[in-house]
Amino acid sequence: MKMKALFLALGMFSAFSTFAAGDLRYGVEAEYPPFESRNAAGQLEGFDIELGNAICAAAELKCGWVETSFDALIPGLTAKKFDAINSAMNITEQRRKSIDFTQPIYRIPSQLVGKADSGMQATPEGLKGKTIGVLQGSIQETFAKEHWEKHGVTVVSYKDQNMAWADLLNGRIDASLVMSAAGQAGFLSKPQGKGFGFIGKPVADDTILGSGIGYGIRKGDDATKKQLDTAIDKVRADGTITRLAAKYFPGIDVSVK
The missing domain is CATH 3.40.190.10 (Periplasmic binding protein-like II)
Known part of the structure; x- marks a missing residue:
């Protein structure tokens, strides 16, 4: 492909x-x-x-x-x-x-998508030890590395978002940080999105997120x-x-x- x-x-x-x-x-x-x-x-x-x-x-x-x-x-x-x-x-x-x-x-907010019953929180403490997928070169990648990586969160970058969704389904990552509209239309509204949902509120940092x-x-x-x-x-x-x-x-x- x-x-x-x-x-x-x-x-x-x-x-x-x-x-x-x-x-x-x-x-x-x-x-x-x-x-x-x-x-x-x-x-x-x-x-x-x-x-x-x-x-x-x-x-x-x-x-x-x-x-x-x-x-x-x-x-x-x-x-x-x-x-x-x-x-x-x-x-x-x-x-x-x-x-x-x-x-x-x-303007579109950015949110985490993960298992609805995961108990995760979109904070450094709530994600410690977790693996988060992001689109390579995106502001979500920059945000995750700046705010979470130094607190024990593993950040994995992908060439395209579909690769991140595949790894989320297979359990290779715990969540993906995306624009909320992309999370809803590209994953949550599809059959494979059953059992998943947004984790917490949109993340905030105008300097990084623009x-x-x-x-x-x-x-x-x-x-x-x-x-x-x-x-x-x-x-x-x-x-x-x-x-x-x-x-x-x-x-x-x-x-x-």
Whole structure:
């Protein structure tokens, strides 16, 4: 499956190398439903996909998608393999050292998912001796390593979230720290999620977890930033963000405070 994804990504790189002015290439890690994933027909779908297309329409741009692993998104952007990161990436000061961002578009809390009857708590003391899975290169990885690892918690990083869910089911990890919407749609709402649930309240650390999700832009690419920021204002004003949030994240307030 990974080789198939690699060949697909390479093919997309080649296809998009001929993009003309007025086109935009999004970089995406497509194994993180309900934000971005592929359906049974092999088509990209999810909140970020629909919103990204709406933003392109508002900006009068033709959009394409380049798939890669989450931890390769920033290197891929700086190497000009695509023009913007659209993959549920939170805006943090650490990431700002490498890339620029559009304005924040939406915000999703992060929570632990584990056995409903585990008795675990989302605290250093409550997780001591436990093994927690995280997406490699994510803010959840940074949070877990900063707040929990030094207190006797083992943090395991995965190339994609589906690998973490598989290990959770097999008992190789005790819980996974994810965006709450991804935990609900990608695992808890599925048959294999029976007996699992959210552990405690959302974790908090604005310095690590960021000010909201936006699109990553290359340093100094002011033209793309301005174009996308203007389009984001349009889709916020016409209710597109609210409508898509209700579709993909029912009951979750995604507004940027």
